[in-house]
């Protein structure tokens with residue numbers, strides 16, 4: 001019951017965002033959770049499996065600043 005209410009009230013905004021991997025330069029799609037205003041995290045490139053630092057901010061379900069950096 002409690003879990004159901006939390007999920008109902010929580011706005012879930014998942015969006016695929018096109019990017020280019022800074023390691024292998026392949027086009028990749030990153031899945032962003034736009035319900036969080038600002039975040040930064042490390043994700044592995046689906047093509048070359050190297051670590052990427054993904055950072056972005058979101059406002060009203062729209063991506064504002066989006067950046068992918070190579071992690072080393």
Ligand SMILES: [Zn+2]
Pocket residue numbers: 021022023024025026045046047048049050
């Ligand atoms: Zn890559």
